[in-house]
Amino acid sequence: MAKKVGILVEYDFEDAELVYPYYRFQEAGFNTVLIGPKGGTQYKGKHGYPVISDVSSSDISAQDLVALIMPGGWAPDRLRRDKKLVQLVKDMDAQEKTLAAICHGPWMLCSAKIIKGRHVTSFVAIKDDIENAGGIFKNEPVVVDKNIITSRAPRDLPVFCKAILKQIQE
Amino acid sequence: MAKKVGILVEYDFEDAELVYPYYRFQEAGFNTVLIGPKGGTQYKGKHGYPVISDVSSSDISAQDLVALIMPGGWAPDRLRRDKKLVQLVKDMDAQEKTLAAICHGPWMLCSAKIIKGRHVTSFVAIKDDIENAGGIFKNEPVVVDKNIITSRAPRDLPVFCKAILKQIQE
Numbered sequence: 001m002a003k004k005v006g007i008l009v010e011y012d013f014e015d016a017e018l019v020y021p022y023y024r025f026q027e028a029g030f031n032t033v034l035i036g037p038k039g040g041t042q043y044k045g046k047h048g049y050p051v052i053s054d055v056s057s058s059d060i061s062a063q064d065l066v067a068l069i070m071p072g073g074w075a076p077d078r079l080r081r082d083k084k085l086v087q088l089v090k091d092m093d094a095q096e097k098t099l100a101a102i103c104h105g106p107w108m109l110c111s112a113k114i115i116k117g118r119h120v121t122s123f124v125a126i127k128d129d130i131e132n133a134g135g136i137f138k139n140e141p142v143v144v145d146k147n148i149i150t151s152r153a154p155r156d157l158p159v160f161c162k163a164i165l166k167q168i169q170e
Numbered sequence: 171m172a173k174k175v176g177i178l179v180e181y182d183f184e185d186a187e188l189v190y191p192y193y194r195f196q197e198a199g200f201n202t203v204l205i206g207p208k209g210g211t212q213y214k215g216k217h218g219y220p221v222i223s224d225v226s227s228s229d230i231s232a233q234d235l236v237a238l239i240m241p242g243g244w245a246p247d248r249l250r251r252d253k254k255l256v257q258l259v260k261d262m263d264a265q266e267k268t269l270a271a272i273c274h275g276p277w278m279l280c281s282a283k284i285i286k287g288r289h290v291t292s293f294v295a296i297k298d299d300i301e302n303a304g305g306i307f308k309n310e311p312v313v314v315d316k317n318i319i320t321s322r323a324p325r326d327l328p329v330f331c332k333a334i335l336k337q338i339q340e
Contacts, residue, residue, distance in 0.1 A: 015219050019186045020193045027194075027328035048218035049185050158197035 002031040005168070006060065007069045008085065008108070009036045009053050014073035015045035016154045017102050021069045022051075024161045028169070035060050035068075037082045046073040057084035062091035067168050072103020072123060072153075080111040090114060093147065100149040100164045102156065106130060109148065119145040121152050172201040175338070176230065177239045178255065178278070179206045179223050184243035185215035186324045187272050191239045192221075194331045198339070205230050205238075207252045216243045227254035232261035237338050242273020242293060242323075250281040260284060263317065270319040270334045272326065276300060279318065289315040291322050 005025040007018060018034075025032050036043055036053030044050050068089065070076060079085050089112040092099050101109055106122040107129065109115045116134030121143040130137045142151045142159045149167065151160035175195040177188060188204075195202050206213055206223030214220050238259065240246060249255050259282040262269050271279055276292040277299060279285045286304030291313040300307045311326045312319065312333045319337065321330035 015185060015217070016189045016193070019189050023186070023190045023324075023327045023331075024194065024197075027332055045217070045219075047185070047215070047220065049215075050217065154193075157193045161193075162197055 002029060003066045003168075004033050004064055005030045005067045005069065006033050006035045006065045007071065008075070008079050009034045009043050009051060009071075010075035010078040011043050012046040012074035012078070013043065013071045014075075014103055014154065015047045015049040016157065017071035017073065017105070018045065018051065019049060020157045021071070021161055021164075024165075028165055030066070030168075033060070033065075035085070035088075037079075037085070043075075057082050057088065060088065062088060062095050062097060065092065065097065067098035067100060067164060068092050069164070070099070070101035070105035070108045072105045074104070076104045076107040080108055086111050096147050098147050098149065098164060098167050100160065102151040102160055103153055106150050109133070109135070109150075115148070118148060119143050120148065121150045123152055172199060173236045173338075174203050174234055175200045175237045175239065176203050176205045176235045177241065178245070178249050179204045179213050179221060179241075180245040180248040181213050182216040182244035182248070183213065183241045184245075184273055184324065185217045185219040186327065187241035187243065187275070188215065188221065189219065190327045191241070191331055191334075198335055200236070200338075203230070203235075205255070205258075207249075207255070213245075227252050227258065230258065232258060232265050232267060235262065235267065237268035237270060237334060238262050239334070240269070240271035240275030240278045242275045244274065246274045246277040250278055256281050266317050268317050268319065268334060268337050270330065272321040272330055273323055276320055279303070279305070279320075285318070288318060289313050290318065291320045293322055
């Protein structure tokens with residue numbers, strides 16, 4: 001059975017940052033699973049792209065996944081209100097599984113309190129949140145610190161996904 | 171210099187069918203060029219994703235490209251009103267360069283009159299247009315007939331892009 005890559009989804013996700021990884025990991029032979037606060041629910045991107053979540057935060061655990069992708073947009077502001085999703089991020093980190101966040105996605109890493117002393121990038125607007133959470137901010141297209149992979153914006157999607165694939169295909 | 175992959179753009183393109191190839195071919199080391207009736211112009215997808223065209227139909231020719239991608243949505247209905255874009259498709263075919271169309275994208279192949287006797291798929295709504303243009307319709311995720319590669323819908327994007335890459339990386 002194909003390994004599962006989870007992708008977090010909530011209203012106002014950055015459309016390309018969800019769509020690109022969603023199809024990219026399928027193309028690479030993985031099963032992509034859209035995880036939202038609710039399962040079987042339509043969420044629209046900040047530009048309007050509609051997707052339907054596969055499972056709820058109650059119906060998935062770190063054991064099920066090889067990697068968790070956190071797209072940006074305003075969705076992470078909503079996603080981190082769901083304690084089970086924040087716990088999922090903590091659990092993935094404890095199991096040293098790939099956590100990949102782009103744009104405003106690293107807000108999830110701040111809320112999970114797992115970036116103290118670790119190298120992280122993000123959209124510039126949340127640089128202070130990264131640093132206040134103890135992260136070491138680096139303004140680069142992609143930053144890999146062990147299992148944590150971060151990027152800044154949609155234009156970084158090609159290097160972001162390449163870095164994730166490198167890690168989960170090893 | 172990186173080889174160029176052209177992607178046609180007009181209002182109401184299917185967002186994922188433009189976004190996925192756009193980043194996918196960059197990830198594979200190609201230069202992606204958004205070609206619209208006008209250059210430097212913002213076009214929005216049918217769900218609202220905004221992109222800016224790189225060049226106009228007057229400023230590109232088949233010699234510049236290794237492949238031309240035609241996303242779906244309602245954009246192809248508009249794209250084929252531009253005679254230079256239809257001519258670009260004809261020229262690419264005459265040079266046996268990769269022409270890849272998905273969903274409603276194959277309308278461009280119908281207007282270019284290059285599919286007589288060739289195997290093609292598309293979104294089901296335009297099956298009759300394919301057949302009236304002399305194409306042999308096949309309901310499969312991806313159909314490859316020499317330099318013409320076609321798919322049906324966003325869910326086919328992983329196999330669609332894989333088939334294009336196989337051809338242009340050879």
